[in-house]
Amino acid sequence: MPVITYRKALNDALAEELARDENVFIIGEEVAQYNGAYKVTEGLWQRFGDKRVLDTPITEAAFVGLSIGASMLGLRPVVELMFWSFAFVAYDQIVNNAGCIRYMSGGQIHLPLVIRGPANGGTNVGATHSHTPESILANNPGVKVACPATAYDAKGLMKTAIRDDDPVFVMENTLLYGETWEVPEEEYLIPLGVADVKREGADLSLIAHGRATVTSLKAAEILAHEHNIRAEVVDLRSIRPLDEETILRSVRKTHRAVLVDENKPFGAVSAQIAAIIQEKAFDDLDAPVLRVCTLDAPAIYSPPLEKIQLPTPERIVEKVLSIA
Amino acid sequence: METTLEAAPFVEAEVNRTLTAAEKIHFLSQMLRIRRFEQAALRQYQTSGQIGGFLHLYSGQEAVAVGTLSLRGENDHVVAGYRTHGQALAMGMTMNECMAELFGRATGCSKGKGGSMHFFAPDKNYWGGHGIVAGQTPLGLGLAFALKYKGIKGCCLCYLGDGAVNQGVYQASLNLASLWSLPVVYIIENNQYSMGTSEERSSAFRGCLAARAEAYDMAWDRCSGENIYEVRAKTWPALQRAREESRPTVLEIATYRYYGHSVADANAKKYRRPEEIEKYRTLHDPIQLWQKQLYAEGILTEAQAAELDAAAAAEVAESVRFARESPLPAPADIFSDVYVEVDRQTPAGRTGKFFFND
Structure with missing residues (x-):
């Protein structure tokens, strides 16, 4: 391909x-x-x-x-x-x-x-x-x-x-x-409203969208190799319409969720996902739903600092280890 | 007091010379219908308790909508601001659907989802009714763009008030209109007040607001809006420039509104002297002037005028009855007309979660 x-x-x-x-x-x-x-x-x-x-x-x-x-x-x-x-x-x-x-x-x-x-x-x-x-x-x-x-x-x-x-x-x-x-040469379409499980795992769900998905996949690698934690990575792909079923299915399987999001935390996409999970899968949870978002300030210019203002694999790993 | 129309130079305009008596009487009828509709809307707003929100009345400006829109062709499209009942009725929307919309009924033109500022009739080439000042100005550009893109000879009449001319998006639209030679006519209905702020306190300009078009290398003109002959004589070249040359125009039409900015305008009687309003009602009322013109031409009698007015009053009374007796939208209707794919239940409209209720 x-x-x-x-x-x-x-x-x-x-x-x-x-x-x-x-x-x-x-x-x-x-x-x-x-x-x-x-x-x-x-x-x-x-x-x-x-x-x-x-x-x-x-x-x-x-x-x-x-x-x-x-x-x-x-x-x-x-x-x-x-x-x-x-x-x-x-x-x-x-x-x-x-x-x-x-x-x-x-x-x-x-x-x-x-x-x-x-x-x-x-x-x-x-x-x-x-x-x-x-x-x-x-x-x-x-x-x-x-x-x-x-x-x-x-x-x-x-x-x-x-x-x-x-x-x-x-x-x-x-x-x-x-x-x-x-990317295949033949034509294909991806419907809106369908998430994609980019990595299967049984221990914890990392739920992300956009580049935060890529960051989550890197974190999942580290978690697997260094901490023996099998993280599932759910890529929302579409924010609205939203694939609520795939989110809930993953959480019901892993019982833990860390939401990864390049939005600022207040009113972020992940805030909506967290609300849905606690409302519809509360009894399936073994730990609080946590988030890794962009650090809550206007985007800083300084190149080395901006790197850590956005979600990083390290911040995700740290957050996961706090509940897994 | 003398109120005869100084229409002579405009009567002779080609678009006016060819008018039949029936057409001229039809213009009067349309203006009377708008006036009666607005009076009834105001009365219902104040007494029925069933009309909410804002109500921006068109009374005093009737000759602008009726005169300009009398020249529209089948491939011409129209978009307007929030003081839009005049255009809506002149475009052929029924009083019933308009009054029912004010009453928030399911039988309203927008099923009770738009209200006074948001009347739409795309089947009649009428694209609203827009509440944000000047928000419609690039939409008019887009309608004109689409006509040109499709190779259709037509134009867009985009209405705005004198209060809209200082919004950046209007200036930006003028730039694109001229830069890309789009067939759009911006019609500034200058009623002299942007809400409670007079033109002098709102706008910096030399000569008139339309003259700003000079800066965009764009044609412009101005006229009085109390006289249908003048409105038509000045509008026609702008429409033809758009249709035939695909060039835009700004046309500023001087007019006056009898009521406040909206019914909720607490200062409606403070920023204008009563004598000013009275002067317009007495000397410049477009309906009275047109009636006198038609009397002078010998094609209308006072009895006929009274009949037309009575017919308009009866039509509006019926629309009030229709609105009152119409059903409200059902609570479930809150969620229709949001996404077309959902409404049509296409595969796209059945995939994923669209609404996030508790």
């Missing part, structure tokens, strides 16, 4: 969907002639031309709003935010228009729109460029949120997102763009 980067997997997904459906178009800052600030859209403008791949001025509120309006008439925009951190410039459009128009119209309108881009810390770009807004966006009924952790998931989820008739926000990770995984 070919081994490709997370970036290439996304690029292939976009190219395949552009070729499949002429209503799909790519819009964003530097996505066309510049080939994408992170090269996710590389080559697409050359292949599909000005109509299908559009460079915008730096004007997030306008091009996100434009895309929502265009989706009302049946186009399927794929909007790149150079960073999801820039979503706040377009927050009214994203939350009030993408999130609420269907509801406020009594279901007369649907918005087949994708907004995508990286949403992560860890690249020493300071607090303004390091937000992880999946928790606050998934807080809005009406929108869907996916956070792929691997190239395989990135491609399958992106293609699904583009074909979905609701607004889907795909949150990528600049630290994963250059990482490689096996």
Whole structure:
């Protein structure tokens, strides 16, 4: 099976969907002639031309709003935010228009729109460029949120997102763009709302999404080799809709859960998961549900310190050892 | 007091010369329907206890919605702000569905999920009804973009108030509209007050608000909104510029609202002098002026005008009855119309957990 980067997997997904459906178009800052600030859209403008791949001025509120309006008439925009951190410039459009128009119209309108881009810390770009807004966006009924952790998931989820008739926000990770995984050549889709058990284990569940899944897998290795603890790693993949069944099945099997999350702790995705577990699997638990989140301060610039502000394998191991 | 319309230069405009008497009378009927609807909505808001939230009334501005929208074609699309009952009715929405929406009923245009600011009728090319000031301005851009993308000759009429022109997203939309040559017409309904703050206290401008379009190398115009002939004469070139040349326009239409910003405007009578309101009602009322115009043209009698008004009053009375007698949405309806895939129960809509209730 070919081994490709997370970036290439996304690029292939976009190219395949552009070729499949002429209503799909790519819009964003530097996505066309510049080939994408992170090269996710590389080559697409050359292949599909000005109509299908559009460079915008730096004007997030306008091009996100434009895309929502265009989706009302049946186009399927794929909007790149150079960073999801820039979503706040377009927050009214994203939350009030993408999130609420269907509801406020009594279901007369649907918005087949994708907004995508990286949403992560860890690249020493300071607090303004390091937000992880999946928790606050998934807080809005009406929108869907996916956070792929691997190239395989990135491609399958992106293609699904583009074909979905609701607004889907795909949150990528600049630290994963250059990482490689096996990705089949034949076409496949990954549904939203289906988690993936990335490593089986019997002693404890590590539940994560996005890059925190990769960090959890590293921690699971350490736990297996150095502490003889068999950790299961559940990758949520999709935040909303959420695969609650897989979460509960894992916890009922292992009786212990540590939630790993690059969100800040307050109102994080992991806070919602913790609430679900205590509500629905309390009697299955042999220990409190614990979390490893990004340390609760704006993202620090200092490169060595930012590394430890995000969840690390070491912090996960330490947290696991406190209950296992 | 003299209230004859100074319409002469605009009567001769092509779009007006070709109007039939029936069409002119229809405009009057539409304006009367809007006026009567708003009066009834206000009365019901104050007395029935069944209308909640905000209620932004359109009374005084009728000629703007009726005049501009009388020129729309089948491929033209419309999006507006929160003071939108005028556009909704002028677009052909029924009083019943609009009044029922105010009453929060399942028979409302948005099934009781939108309210006064959020009327929608996409089947009539009417895309709302948007509550956040200027939030609709890039949506209008997107409707225009989609028309151009699909190669359809049409345009988008995007309405906003004078209070919306200082929102960044509107300025950003003007930039893209001109940069990408999109067929959108921004219609500023300038009623002189952004809530309780006058135009002079809100906006820095030279000449008029629409003239800011100059900075974006974009056409603009302004006109009085008390006179349907003038509104139509000034709107038509903007629509044609969009449809035929795919170029945007900002059209500023001077108008006035008789009521406060909303019914909940506690200071409605403080930031404007009573004489100012009275002056508009007496000298500039678009309905009275249009009636007098039609009398002068010999195509309408006072008795006919009274009949039209009575018909509008009867229609609105029926809409109030309809709204009162309509069922409320069921509690389970809270969870429909959130996700289309869930509503349709597609495989995507049946996979995973969408709602996180206790």
